[in-house]
Amino acid sequence: MLDQRSQAAGSQTAAGLIAKIVVLAVVASLAAWAALPLIRAGAWWALAVEAAVVAIVFYTYLQRRAVPLKYLVPGTLLLITFQIIPVIMTIGTSFSNYGDGHRVDKDQAVEVIIAAGVQQTPDSATYLLAGGETTAGELALLLTDTADGSHWAGTEEGLTELGDVETDETGRITAADGYTVWDLEELNERQAELAELAVPTGADTGIRIQGLSAFEGTSTREYDADCDCITDSATGTVWTADDENGRFVTEDGEEALVGWRVGVGWDNYARLFTDAEMRSAFLGVFVWNLAFAAGSVLFTFALGLGAAMALNRPGMRGTKAYRAIMILPYAMPSFAMILVWAQMFNRDFGLVNELLGLNVNWFGETWAARAMALVTNTWLGFPYMFLICLGALQALPADSLEAAKIDGATGTTAFRKITLPLLLVSLTPLLISSFAFNFNNFNAIELLTGGNPFRAGDDVGGTDLLITYAFRQAFGSSTSDYGFASAVSMFIFLIVATISAIMFRTTRKQEEVFA
Missing domain, CATH: 1.20.58 (Methane Monooxygenase Hydroxylase; Chain G, domain 1)
Structure with missing residues (x-):
C-alpha cells in the first residue's frame, strides 16, 4: 500500500x-x-x-x-x-490634448505638414489607390505600386508594407488584414477626407492622392529648427510652433494640418465647468444618468422581489415552469433583445403603439425615449433580481416571521418591519453593484436609442448617459477628442466610487442594527 x-x-x-x-x-x-x-x-x-x-x-x-x-x-x-x-x-x-489633429509627436507632425505640400515630380512612384480605415478608425491610403505590384498602407505615421491582400482585376486592393477597405462608391464620396491625409515617406517627400491614384513627390515646405517654423516656398506661408497648445499656426491664427500631443493640465476637466454650454449639457446628462441608474435598480428590484414572493410559496404547483419563464429574458442575449425592443417601439409599425392604440414618437420625444429605455432595461434586469431575491427569501430565518405572526403582525407589517430590512442587509451590496452597472450601461442606450433624440446642432442626446456621451466625444463625432473623453470617464469613475462608498457605509450600519 x-x-x-x-x-x-x-x-x-x-x-x-x-x-x-x-x-x-x-x-x-x-x-x-x-x-x-x-x-x-x-x-x-x-x-x-x-x-x-x-x-x-x-x-x-x-x-x-x-x-x-x-x-x-x-x-x-x-x-x-x-x-x-x-x-x-x-x-x-x-491631462492631454490627444485626439484628432493631435495624435502624433512633434517630429511626426512636422513630417505630415511637410508631406501635405508634396508636388509630383518626374519619374516619381505612382500607385493605384484604395481608401480605408484601420481597426482603430484611422484613415489610411491602401496603395498598389504600379511598377512592381507591391502593396502598402499609408497613414500619418508613414508607409507600411502589407502582407496578404485581395485585389481586383486592375490590382487595386479590395481586402487587407487589419483594415476596412472601401468600395469605389465610398472612395469617391470620401475623396475630400483622403485629400487631407498626408503620408510622409522621407524628410521632404510624401504620398498624395490624385483622383483614384496616388503619387510620391517632393514637398515645397521646409522646417527650420532655428525659428521652430515651417515655410511653404510656393505660397510664402509660415507656420510657427505653439508648444503650449501643440500646433503650428500662422500670424493670422490659421492652424497647420496637424498638431502634436502635449499636456494641457486641468483644461479638459475645467471645460465641464467653465464652458456654459458644456456645463449645462454635462449636468443634464448627469441628472438623467442618476435617474436612469436609480430607476433601473428600483424597478427591477421591485418587480423581481414581487415575483419572488409570489413564487416563494410551499406547495405551490408549477413553480419550476413559472421560474423558467421568469428567467427567460436573462437567458437571452441582451444586445439582441434590445434590438427587438427597439423595433417594438417603432412609431409606425411597432407592437407597443399597435396594441395600446398610441401614436407616440418614442425615439423623437425626450421623455418618451427615456421611459422606453427604463421599460426595456427593467424587462432585461428583473430576472436577475428575481433570482437573488428568491434565494434571499428562502434563507430568511423562519422563527422571526413566525414570531411576528404570533404577535399579530399583518402580512404588510411583517414585510415592512422584518422581511424587507433583513433582505436589504444581504442584498444591498448586489443593489450597489447593479447601480454601478446601470450607471455605465452603454448597451442599453447605444443599441436602443443611440442617445436620441438630438436637438439641432447639439451633440448631446436626450437619453445619453455619461458613458455614451464620452464614447461619442472619443469615437462617434466628426472629430475625436480622447483627452476630453478620458476626463469624462474619470468623472464617471469618481461619481460611481463616491456613491458606492456611501451606500456601503449605510449597509454596514444596517448590519450593526440587525447583528
Missing part, C-alpha cells in the same frame, strides 16, 4: 513538473515575441517591465516554497494589466 502511494505521489509530481515546464516555456516564448517590437521601437522602460514580470513568474514557479504566491501572482498580474494600467493610461490621457 505504501509503495502504491509513493508511486502515485511520484506520478503526480512528474505530471506537475511537466506542466510547469510547458507553462514556463510558453511564458518565455511570449516574452521573446513581445520583446522584439519593444526593442525595435526603443521602448526600454516597457522592456524592463516585461523582464521584471518574467523574472517574477520564473522565481515564483521554480521553487517549492511560497505556495500562496503561485496563486496570487497570476491574478495580480492580470489585475494590473487589465484594470490598473488602463486606469493609469486614462488618467494620463485626460
Whole structure:
C-alpha cells in the first residue's frame, strides 16, 4: 500500500513538473515575441517591465516554497494589466490634448505638414489607390505600386508594407488584414477626407492622392529648427510652433494640418465647468444618468422581489415552469433583445403603439425615449433580481416571521418591519453593484436609442448617459477628442466610487442594527 502511494505521489509530481515546464516555456516564448517590437521601437522602460514580470513568474514557479504566491501572482498580474494600467493610461490621457489633429509627436507632425505640400515630380512612384480605415478608425491610403505590384498602407505615421491582400482585376486592393477597405462608391464620396491625409515617406517627400491614384513627390515646405517654423516656398506661408497648445499656426491664427500631443493640465476637466454650454449639457446628462441608474435598480428590484414572493410559496404547483419563464429574458442575449425592443417601439409599425392604440414618437420625444429605455432595461434586469431575491427569501430565518405572526403582525407589517430590512442587509451590496452597472450601461442606450433624440446642432442626446456621451466625444463625432473623453470617464469613475462608498457605509450600519 505504501509503495502504491509513493508511486502515485511520484506520478503526480512528474505530471506537475511537466506542466510547469510547458507553462514556463510558453511564458518565455511570449516574452521573446513581445520583446522584439519593444526593442525595435526603443521602448526600454516597457522592456524592463516585461523582464521584471518574467523574472517574477520564473522565481515564483521554480521553487517549492511560497505556495500562496503561485496563486496570487497570476491574478495580480492580470489585475494590473487589465484594470490598473488602463486606469493609469486614462488618467494620463485626460491631462492631454490627444485626439484628432493631435495624435502624433512633434517630429511626426512636422513630417505630415511637410508631406501635405508634396508636388509630383518626374519619374516619381505612382500607385493605384484604395481608401480605408484601420481597426482603430484611422484613415489610411491602401496603395498598389504600379511598377512592381507591391502593396502598402499609408497613414500619418508613414508607409507600411502589407502582407496578404485581395485585389481586383486592375490590382487595386479590395481586402487587407487589419483594415476596412472601401468600395469605389465610398472612395469617391470620401475623396475630400483622403485629400487631407498626408503620408510622409522621407524628410521632404510624401504620398498624395490624385483622383483614384496616388503619387510620391517632393514637398515645397521646409522646417527650420532655428525659428521652430515651417515655410511653404510656393505660397510664402509660415507656420510657427505653439508648444503650449501643440500646433503650428500662422500670424493670422490659421492652424497647420496637424498638431502634436502635449499636456494641457486641468483644461479638459475645467471645460465641464467653465464652458456654459458644456456645463449645462454635462449636468443634464448627469441628472438623467442618476435617474436612469436609480430607476433601473428600483424597478427591477421591485418587480423581481414581487415575483419572488409570489413564487416563494410551499406547495405551490408549477413553480419550476413559472421560474423558467421568469428567467427567460436573462437567458437571452441582451444586445439582441434590445434590438427587438427597439423595433417594438417603432412609431409606425411597432407592437407597443399597435396594441395600446398610441401614436407616440418614442425615439423623437425626450421623455418618451427615456421611459422606453427604463421599460426595456427593467424587462432585461428583473430576472436577475428575481433570482437573488428568491434565494434571499428562502434563507430568511423562519422563527422571526413566525414570531411576528404570533404577535399579530399583518402580512404588510411583517414585510415592512422584518422581511424587507433583513433582505436589504444581504442584498444591498448586489443593489450597489447593479447601480454601478446601470450607471455605465452603454448597451442599453447605444443599441436602443443611440442617445436620441438630438436637438439641432447639439451633440448631446436626450437619453445619453455619461458613458455614451464620452464614447461619442472619443469615437462617434466628426472629430475625436480622447483627452476630453478620458476626463469624462474619470468623472464617471469618481461619481460611481463616491456613491458606492456611501451606500456601503449605510449597509454596514444596517448590519450593526440587525447583528
